[in-house]
Amino acid sequence: MGILINKNTKVIVQGITGREGSFHTKLMLEYGTKIVAGVTPGKGGQEVHGVPVYDSIGDALREHEANASIVFVPAKFAEEAIMEAIHYKLNPIVVITEGIPIWTTLELVRLAKKKGVYIIGPNCPGIIVPGEAKIGIMPAHVFKPGNVAVISRSGTLTYEISKTLSDAGFGQSVVIGIGGDPVKGLTIPEALKLLEQDPTTKKIVIIGEIGGVEEEKAAELIKRGEITKPVVAYIAGKHATMRTGVSFGHAGAIVLGDIGRPETKIRAFNEAGVPVARLPTEVVDYLREL
Amino acid sequence: MFLYEHEGKQIFSEFGIPVPPGKVAFSVEEALNIAEEIGYPVVLKPQILGGRRGKAGAIRFAENPDDLRKNAEELFHMTLHGEKISRILVEKKVNIAHEYYLSLMVDFYEKKIIALFSTEGGIDIEEVARTNPEAIVREYIDPDVGVTQFIALDMVNRLGIKGKKALKIASVFYKLWLALKQKDLLLAEINPLAETSDGDIIALDARVMADDNAAFRQPWINSLKQSRAGVESLEYKAKEKGISFVVLEGDVGIIGNGAGLTMATVDLVKEFGGKPANFLDIGGGAGPERVFAAIETLLKLGNVKVILMNIFGGITRCDLVAQGILEALQKIDVKVPLVVRLTGTNEDLGREMLRKAGIEAYTDMIEAVKKAVELAKEGA
Numbered sequence: 001m002g003i004l005i006n007k008n009t010k011v012i013v014q015g016i017t018g019r020e021g022s023f024h025t026k027l028m029l030e031y032g033t034k035i036v037a038g039v040t041p042g043k044g045g046q047e048v049h050g051v052p053v054y055d056s057i058g059d060a061l062r063e064h065e066a067n068a069s070i071v072f073v074p075a076k077f078a079e080e081a082i083m084e085a086i087h088y089k090l091n092p093i094v095v096i097t098e099g100i101p102i103w104t105t106l107e108l109v110r111l112a113k114k115k116g117v118y119i120i121g122p123n124c125p126g127i128i129v130p131g132e133a134k135i136g137i138m139p140a141h142v143f144k145p146g147n148v149a150v151i152s153r154s155g156t157l158t159y160e161i162s163k164t165l166s167d168a169g170f171g172q173s174v175v176i177g178i179g180g181d182p183v184k185g186l187t188i189p190e191a192l193k194l195l196e197q198d199p200t201t202k203k204i205v206i207i208g209e210i211g212g213v214e215e216e217k218a219a220e221l222i223k224r225g226e227i228t229k230p231v232v233a234y235i236a237g238k239h240a241t242m243r244t245g246v247s248f249g250h251a252g253a254i255v256l257g258d259i260g261r262p263e264t265k266i267r268a269f270n271e272a273g274v275p276v277a278r279l280p281t282e283v284v285d286y287l288r289e290l
Numbered sequence: 291m292f293l294y295e296h297e298g299k300q301i302f303s304e305f306g307i308p309v310p311p312g313k314v315a316f317s318v319e320e321a322l323n324i325a326e327e328i329g330y331p332v333v334l335k336p337q338i339l340g341g342r343r344g345k346a347g348a349i350r351f352a353e354n355p356d357d358l359r360k361n362a363e364e365l366f367h368m369t370l371h372g373e374k375i376s377r378i379l380v381e382k383k384v385n386i387a388h389e390y391y392l393s394l395m396v397d398f399y400e401k402k403i404i405a406l407f408s409t410e411g412g413i414d415i416e417e418v419a420r421t422n423p424e425a426i427v428r429e430y431i432d433p434d435v436g437v438t439q440f441i442a443l444d445m446v447n448r449l450g451i452k453g454k455k456a457l458k459i460a461s462v463f464y465k466l467w468l469a470l471k472q473k474d475l476l477l478a479e480i481n482p483l484a485e486t487s488d489g490d491i492i493a494l495d496a497r498v499m500a501d502d503n504a505a506f507r508q509p510w511i512n513s514l515k516q517s518r519a520g521v522e523s524l525e526y527k528a529k530e531k532g533i534s535f536v537v538l539e540g541d542v543g544i545i546g547n548g549a550g551l552t553m554a555t556v557d558l559v560k561e562f563g564g565k566p567a568n569f570l571d572i573g574g575g576a577g578p579e580r581v582f583a584a585i586e587t588l589l590k591l592g593n594v595k596v597i598l599m600n601i602f603g604g605i606t607r608c609d610l611v612a613q614g615i616l617e618a619l620q621k622i623d624v625k626v627p628l629v630v631r632l633t634g635t636n637e638d639l640g641r642e643m644l645r646k647a648g649i650e651a652y653t654d655m656i657e658a659v660k661k662a663v664e665l666a667k668e669g670a
Contacts, residue, residue, distance in 0.1 A: 157553075250549040
C-alpha cells in the first residue's frame with residue numbers, strides 16, 4: 001500500500017489524445033496502472049491504447065468508476081480541466097502541465113483544499129508507488145519497491161537520485177514529484193505529514209532547490225517533533241545564486257531578496273538535525289548512517 | 291520577469307495611480323527633448339533591474355539643458371551593478387513633503403496576498419522592519435476578497451493617517467490591487483509613494499514582477515521581453531526554442547536535461563573548483579534540434595572553454611541527444627572540447643554514435659564534471 005495512490009487507484013487521463021497524454025498512457029498501462037478512461041472535449045467515442053475517450057469527466061463517470069486524474073492538457077486550457085477534476089472530487093489530481101499562470105494555480109489550489117482533494121503539481125513528473133502504480137511520466141525502470149520515500153521539487157534529478165537509491169538497495173515506498181512551480185498543491189510539509197502516517201515508509205529523502213520557503217517550513221515541522229522518521233535532504237542550486245530575481249528552469253527556482261536562498265534552507269535543515277548531502281550521490285551514504 | 295521602473299509606471303498609469311509626467315530616453319538628445327516637453331526641473335533615473343541607484347549616485351537632477359546634457363552623458367557611460375545604463379527615465383521633479391511605502395506581493399506558500407504599508411518610505415522596507423517595526427502594517431489578504439477600500443483604509447488609519455489623505459492613499463492601494471490581479475503580477479511595490487507639498491499622493495518608483503507563465507493571456511509580457519537587449523535578449527531567444535538559459539560568469543558551459551539536474555550540475559562544477567558559465571536546461575523529451583540549439587546558444591557566450599553535457603535519459607532518449615551533438619559538430623565550428631555524460635534510455639545506442647565521432651561519453655556524472663573542470667583550467 002502506498003500513500004495517495006495504490007494498485008487499486010482508478011485513473012482518468014485528461015488530455016489523453018495529445019502526444020504526451022497518449023504516449024504516457026501507454027507507459028502507465030504497461031506499468032500496471034488502472035487507467036479507466038480518457039477525456040478530451042470533442043474526441044468522445046475514440047480510443048487511445050484501448051482506453052475509451054469521453055468529452056467530459058461527467059460522461060466518463062457515467063460509464064466507469066474512477067478516483068484520480070492525471071492532467072496533460074496544455075497550459076491555456078488547463079484551468080478548465082483541473083476545475084472539472086476538482087468538481088468531481090477526483091483525488092489526487094496530478095498536473096503534469098507546465099506553464100499554468102501562477103494566479104490560476106493559486107485559485108485552483110485554494111478551491112481543491114476547500115473540496116478536500118489533493119493537487120500534485122503543476123509542472124511535476126507525478127507520483128509512483130514502485131511495483132503498484134505510476135501516475136506520472138517518470139521512467140519506471142529506475143525505481144524499486146522498498147521503504148524509503150522521496151519528495152522532490154525536481155524531475156530528472158529525482159530519477160538520478162532514485163536510481164542511486166535503487167542500485168544501493170534502498171527501494172522506495174513512494175516517490176512524489178511535487179513540481180517546480182512557485183505555487184503548488186501538495187507541498188513538502190504536507191507530504192511529510194502523510195509519510196509520517198504511512199506504515200511502509202521508514203526513511204525520507206527530500207530533494208529541494210532554491211526558491212520559496214517549503215524546505216524551511218519542513219525543517220520547522222521536524223524540529224517541533226511532528227516528523228519522527230529520519231530525513232536526508234539535498235538542495236539543488238546552491239551555487240546558482242549569482243543571479244537573483246531570475247528563474248533557473250523551474251518557475252519556482254528563484255531567489256527574491258532574502259527569500260529562497262540555499263544557505264537559509266541548509267541551515268534550517270541542519271538545525272532540525274537533518275543532514276544535507278553536498279553531492280547528489282551522497283544521499284545514499286547518509287541513508288546508510290541513519 | 292522584473293519590469294523596468296518606467297514599464298511598471300506605465301501599468302500604474304493604466305490603473306489611475308498618479309505618477310510624475312515623464313518618458314524614457316535612449317540617448318542624450320532624446321532626454322533633452324523630453325525635458326523640453328515636460329519642463330524643468332527634471333530628474334534623471336537610469337533604468338536597471340537590480341540594485342540601488344540612489345546610493346550609487348546614479349539619480350541626478352537637472353535645472354536646465356546644460357545641466358541635463360552633462361548629467362545624462364555621465365549616466366549613459368555608467369555601469370551599475372553589472373548593468374550598462376542604456377535607458378534613462380526623464381521625469382518632472384516633484385516637491386516631496388513625505389515618503390510612504392506601499393506594496394502587494396503574492397505569498398506563494400500561504401497562497402495569500404501580503405499587503406504592506408509604512409509611513410517610512412524611501413528606504414529599504416527590511417531596514418524599517420529592523421529599526422522601526424511599529425511604522426509598518428502588514429495584512430494577509432484573502433485573494434477571494436482582495437484589497438477592498440475598507441481594508442486599505444483600515445491599514446492606513448492604523449498608522450495614524452486620517453481623513454482625505456487616508457482616502458487618497460487607500461485609493462492607490464486599491465488600484466494597485468486591481469493591477470496585481472488583472473495584469474498577472476506577483477509583486478507590485480511603490481517606494482516611495484510621495485505626498486507632495488500640494489498634498490497630492492504620487493508614485494515615485496515602481497518595482498513590479500510579472501508572471502512569465504501568464505504571457506499567453508498578457509501579450510504585453512512578451513512585447514517587453516522582445517524589447518530587452520544583452521544577456522536578457524539571449525535568454526529570451528533561447529526560451530523561444532524551448533530552452534531555459536541563465537547566463538552566469540564563468541567558463542564551463544553547462545547543458546543538462548531537467549532544471550534540478552542542471553542546477554545540480556552547476557553546483558558540482560563549483561564544488562570541484564570550476565566556474566559555471568551558465569545554466570542551460572534542454573527540458574524533458576528533447577530531440578536533436580533542441581540539443582543543437584543548446585550548443586549553438588552556449589557558443590554565443592564567447593568565454594566558454596569547455597562544454598559539459600549532463601544527460602540522464604528518462605523520457606529523453608540518449609540516441610536523439612547524440613544525434614543533436616553530431617549535427618552540431620558537423621554544422622558549427624565547435625572549437626572547445628565537449629565532455630558528455632550520457633546514461634539512461636537508449637544509452638548504448640547513443641554512446642556508440644558518439645564513439646564513432648571520437649567522443650567517449652561518461653556514465654558517472656562526477657567523473658564528467660571533474661574532467662570538464664580540468665579541461666577548462668588547461669584552456670585558461
